[in-house]
Amino acid sequence: MAGPTTTAAQRGARRTNGTSSARSRPSRPGPRGGRTRLPSPRTVLVVLAALALVASTVWVLYGSKWLRVRDVTVSGTRVLAPARVEAVAAVPLGSPLASVDTDAIAERLRRELPRIDSVDVVRSWPDGIALEVTERKPVLLLEQGTKFVEVDRKGVRFATVDRQPRGVPLLRLTADQSPSLRRFDTERLIREAVGVAGELPAAVARDTRIVGVRSYDSITLELTRNRTVVWGSGEAGEAKARALTALMKASPKAGHFDVSAPTAPAASRS
Template sequence: MAGGATTAEHGERQQDTSGPPRRSGLLGRLGPRRPHAALVLALALLLLAGGALWLLYGSRWTHVERVSVSGTGVLTQAQVREAAEVPVGEPLVSVDTDAIESRLLRKLPRIDSVEVTRSWPHGIVLKVVERTPVLIVESTGNGGKYVEVDAKGVRFATVSEALRGVPVLELALSRTGSQAASLRRFGGDRLVREAVRVAGELPNAVARAVRTVKVGSYDSVSLELGDGRTVEWGSGERGGAKARALTALMKAAPGARHFDVSVPTAPASSGS
């Protein structure tokens, strides 16, 4: 008995010869199945991706069915839709919104800006901002029509009649003398922008009464009001100071017929 193995030692030898220890419980049951679980997960993700692609490109559920337009005033919604050329029936996700925006700005100059967005699952939304005319220019050689000019100096549309409440821009530019030099130096477009700049600086009460803005040169812009009074404004520079001087001058001399604020620190009035 003394030289024989004990029961405990016999059990240890049995464990030593049985190889790596076996996993037990939940860990043992899940271990051999890990490759199978990964395969199932990969197949599920593949099916999900395929389903998403089908939903976006193949399914009729996400194709363009309608085009909504907002913000129009002079333009009609039909005009905007026609110029936009939205590909109705195509997958919504593949619509090139930048191309639609470019087409609208190119085909309809009256549009100042436009926002093109997708409205899931079936729509394209066109939010339009139209240009607002601040001056109109009589179009020479075009049957007495007028060209609308916005606050950026952009000539964007031709109309058959002068718009009520919008001053007429008269370019009284001589081809000789100082006026010719001004025209050569600044160009007609720059002089138009100066007239727009002056119109934007006018006091509200005066702006509503202006009938004509005359531009003789860069330094010679004058105004004719609806009641026959006139204002010598000068250049478009120091517009804020000139507006304040004109407001004060009109209050101080309400019966005057002519006002000169070309030098705002020394305004003058005349006539009665």
């Protein structure tokens, strides 16, 4: 009885060992599992063509002699000399047009030429830079000795000139003793006067010689033919402009107009 039992046990052990060996063997990859697919020739050609296109574009823009700055044009100037604008711009002639720092040129122009209100620096392909300038326009003048300081619609003092530009009124500030200076400084009063000048009807603006400011709410106009206008504060400017236009049409021979209260304007001969 002992013999068959031992034999059966040995067969069972062999089966068990065989199973363990089979489980411990590393699995072989399938016929497709470990194979790396290479790109097709068509894909390789497309990639190479794209790289060649990028390289040629970069070379044309930055390395070739065809797209380099050769010409600078200036437009929009009325007082400034175009040659002066071009000199301050300092556009790097001969440099690749694509590499020109247009923002830096614009900033330099605005900083060194305060008369410039805005400027567009435009690449003009294939080889030009265009400087499109907008100059500040004076709406009032401040006397400074024998010269005049120009003030634009934003209240910016941007230039000093020897002669009074035609059609630009003087600003006369007499607010030294005004209590309003405690609340509104000189710069604020100048801005108020600028605002009034901007609200004037065109016909009145042409005839205005002096804008007087005694305080925040006491602004007057001196016109041609010894006419005066009491404007009051800078508030309700559009309504005051309409009232003044109507008064001048209704009383063309009047010499004094008061629109400080635009709902109750008044006109008189003196």
